[in-house]
Amino acid sequence: MDPCITLILTSFLILLSFSTSYQIQDSFQKCVAIHSITLFPSNSTLFYTSKNASSYNTILQSTIQNLRFISPSVPKPLLIFTPIFESHVQSGVICAKKLGIQLRIRSGGHDYEGISYTSGFEPPPPFILLDLGKLRAIDVNIPDNSAWVQAGATIGELYYRIAEKSQSHGFPAGLCTSLGIGGHITGGAYGPMMRKFGLGADNVIDAIIVNANGEIFDRKAMGEDLFWAIRGGGGGSFGIILSWKVKLVQVPSIVTVFTVPRTLEQGATRILVKWQEIADKIDENLFIRVLIRPVNGTKTGMRTVQTSYNALFLGRSDNLLQIMKKEFPEMGLTKNDCLEMSWIESMVIIGRYPRNTPPEVLLQGTNPFKRNFKAKSDFVKEPIQESGLEGLWKRLLEEESPLLIWNPYGGMMSKISESETPFPYRKGVIFMAQYLIYWESEEKSVSRHYEWMRQLYVYMAPYVSKFPRGAYANYRDLELGMNMKPAGNNASVSASKWGIKYFNRNFKRLVLVKSRVDPDDFFWHEQSIPLEDVKKNNSGLF
The missing domain is CATH 3.30.43.10 (Uridine Diphospho-n-acetylenolpyruvylglucosamine Reductase, domain 2)
Structure with a gap:
C-alpha cells in the first residue's frame, strides 16, 4: 500500500x-x-x-x-x-x-x-x-461492638477510628495499613490477629452492595448466598461493595511486638525448621511471621540470607517470654527484644513505620511503600526440612531484591470450616508463603525477574499444598490463568484451573451464585468468577 x-x-x-x-x-x-x-x-x-x-x-x-x-x-x-x-x-x-x-x-x-x-x-x-476513594466514612459503635466502614477507607483509618473510641477494641485485618477495606475483605483479609479471631471476612456482620442492575442491597435483601460469596470470593465479581459492617474484637490495653533477625551464620536454617514445627500450634495470642531476604554478610562482597521474625503478642512481654522459652527457645528471645505498647501503636509498627511514629500516620490513606514487583503465593502443610531450605537459599542469593513472607496459621483459623466463607485454607495449613521480586523503575528488561519467579515457583512445588496447589485470591496472579472474552460455553471449566487454586471446593458454589446474581456477566475481569457453563439438552438446543 x-x-x-x-x-x-x-x-x-x-x-x-x-x-x-x-x-x-x-x-x-x-x-x-x-x-x-x-x-x-x-x-x-x-x-x-x-x-x-x-x-x-x-x-x-x-x-x-x-x-x-x-x-x-x-x-x-x-x-x-x-x-x-x-x-x-x-x-x-x-x-x-x-x-x-x-x-x-x-x-x-x-x-x-x-x-x-x-x-x-x-x-x-x-x-x-x-x-471509591471518596467514600471513606467510618462509624464506630462501641456499645454494639461494631463499625460501619465505607469501601474507600483504608484499614489503617479503620484501626485509628476504633482506637479513638476505645483502647480495648480492635479489628482483625491486614498488616499493610493502606489497604482499601472494600477489596481487602472480598479476598479474605488475613492479618496479625487471625490466629486469635480469624480473618477480616470472618468478622463481617453486614454489607451494602450495588448489584448489576444498580440496586442497593443489605445482607437481608441480598440473601445469605451472596453474603457468603462476597466475604472471600474475590473482588469485582458480584457487585460493588459500598460498605461493610464489621464486628469489633477485644484487645488488651498492652500488647507486645518484636522483630528479631537471624542470618544463616546465626543458625537461621535450624531456627526456621523449628518455627515451622510450632508456628501454627503456639499460643493463639501470638502471631510470628517470617520475612526472608538476602542481605550483605559480615565479609565484604559476600551475601547471606536473613530471616526476620516479626511478631504481635496480645499480652505483656513477661507472659510472652514464658511462652517463647517453653515453645521456641531456639530463637533466643530476650526482654530487650520486646516492645510493649497499645494495640493501635502496634498496628503502626506492624505496618512498617518507624518506631515512635504517631498513630495519625494511619489517616494519610495512601501507601508510601511503592515499587515494581511480581508476586505468587502458596500454602504449606508440612514443614520444609533443612535440605529444602538450603536449596531455597541458593535461589534467593541469585536475585537482587527478592522477599519471602511466611504467615502462620492455626488457632482460630483451624476452628472455622473451609466452607464457612469462600476462603478455604484453614485446618492443616502451617503457613501461607508469599514470594515477591522487586526491581527498579529504570530497568529496561525485567523478563529475567519473571523467569526467576517462575523457577522459584517450580522449585517450591514439592513442599506446598497439592490437589489443588493453593493460592491466595488477594494475591492475584494472572499466570495461573485468565478469563477470555467472550467466554463461550466452557467459561467455568476454563476458569477452574485458577479458580480451584484460590477457592478449592468453594469455586463451584461461587459460580452458581455468580450465575444467579449477575447472569449477564456485567461484573467481569480477567479473574472474575465466571458464569455456569451452558449445557445442551437432549434436543440439541440450549
Missing part, C-alpha cells in the same frame, strides 16, 4: 478513536447526572479524563501500589469516576450497562495485577474506572 494512504488511514483511525472516546465520556457523564438521586455539589470534581492530564494522572496513580502499572504502555481508563454518594455508584452501574462499557472498580489499588484499574488484554476493551 502507498505510504501516503497508510498514513492517512492511520490518522483517520486515531481521530475516530479519539472521537469515540470523547462520545463515551460525554454520554457517561450526562447519563450519571440524569440518574443520580443526589445532585453533584458545584465545587466537587467527580470525573477525570486524559484531557486534563495532571489531575487525571494524580487520581489514577494515587493508590497504585505496583509501579509496573503506571507505565505508558499499560492500558488506561477512558474516564475516572470518583463518586461521593452511594447513589452515584448506582448511577455509574446503570449508565455503564446502558452504554455497554466495562467498569473497573477500585477501593485501595493494592491488587497485585492491577485489574481494578487497568486491563490485561490486547487489544484492551475500553473501560471506565469507578474509584
Whole structure:
C-alpha cells in the first residue's frame, strides 16, 4: 500500500478513536447526572479524563501500589469516576450497562495485577474506572461492638477510628495499613490477629452492595448466598461493595511486638525448621511471621540470607517470654527484644513505620511503600526440612531484591470450616508463603525477574499444598490463568484451573451464585468468577 494512504488511514483511525472516546465520556457523564438521586455539589470534581492530564494522572496513580502499572504502555481508563454518594455508584452501574462499557472498580489499588484499574488484554476493551476513594466514612459503635466502614477507607483509618473510641477494641485485618477495606475483605483479609479471631471476612456482620442492575442491597435483601460469596470470593465479581459492617474484637490495653533477625551464620536454617514445627500450634495470642531476604554478610562482597521474625503478642512481654522459652527457645528471645505498647501503636509498627511514629500516620490513606514487583503465593502443610531450605537459599542469593513472607496459621483459623466463607485454607495449613521480586523503575528488561519467579515457583512445588496447589485470591496472579472474552460455553471449566487454586471446593458454589446474581456477566475481569457453563439438552438446543 502507498505510504501516503497508510498514513492517512492511520490518522483517520486515531481521530475516530479519539472521537469515540470523547462520545463515551460525554454520554457517561450526562447519563450519571440524569440518574443520580443526589445532585453533584458545584465545587466537587467527580470525573477525570486524559484531557486534563495532571489531575487525571494524580487520581489514577494515587493508590497504585505496583509501579509496573503506571507505565505508558499499560492500558488506561477512558474516564475516572470518583463518586461521593452511594447513589452515584448506582448511577455509574446503570449508565455503564446502558452504554455497554466495562467498569473497573477500585477501593485501595493494592491488587497485585492491577485489574481494578487497568486491563490485561490486547487489544484492551475500553473501560471506565469507578474509584471509591471518596467514600471513606467510618462509624464506630462501641456499645454494639461494631463499625460501619465505607469501601474507600483504608484499614489503617479503620484501626485509628476504633482506637479513638476505645483502647480495648480492635479489628482483625491486614498488616499493610493502606489497604482499601472494600477489596481487602472480598479476598479474605488475613492479618496479625487471625490466629486469635480469624480473618477480616470472618468478622463481617453486614454489607451494602450495588448489584448489576444498580440496586442497593443489605445482607437481608441480598440473601445469605451472596453474603457468603462476597466475604472471600474475590473482588469485582458480584457487585460493588459500598460498605461493610464489621464486628469489633477485644484487645488488651498492652500488647507486645518484636522483630528479631537471624542470618544463616546465626543458625537461621535450624531456627526456621523449628518455627515451622510450632508456628501454627503456639499460643493463639501470638502471631510470628517470617520475612526472608538476602542481605550483605559480615565479609565484604559476600551475601547471606536473613530471616526476620516479626511478631504481635496480645499480652505483656513477661507472659510472652514464658511462652517463647517453653515453645521456641531456639530463637533466643530476650526482654530487650520486646516492645510493649497499645494495640493501635502496634498496628503502626506492624505496618512498617518507624518506631515512635504517631498513630495519625494511619489517616494519610495512601501507601508510601511503592515499587515494581511480581508476586505468587502458596500454602504449606508440612514443614520444609533443612535440605529444602538450603536449596531455597541458593535461589534467593541469585536475585537482587527478592522477599519471602511466611504467615502462620492455626488457632482460630483451624476452628472455622473451609466452607464457612469462600476462603478455604484453614485446618492443616502451617503457613501461607508469599514470594515477591522487586526491581527498579529504570530497568529496561525485567523478563529475567519473571523467569526467576517462575523457577522459584517450580522449585517450591514439592513442599506446598497439592490437589489443588493453593493460592491466595488477594494475591492475584494472572499466570495461573485468565478469563477470555467472550467466554463461550466452557467459561467455568476454563476458569477452574485458577479458580480451584484460590477457592478449592468453594469455586463451584461461587459460580452458581455468580450465575444467579449477575447472569449477564456485567461484573467481569480477567479473574472474575465466571458464569455456569451452558449445557445442551437432549434436543440439541440450549
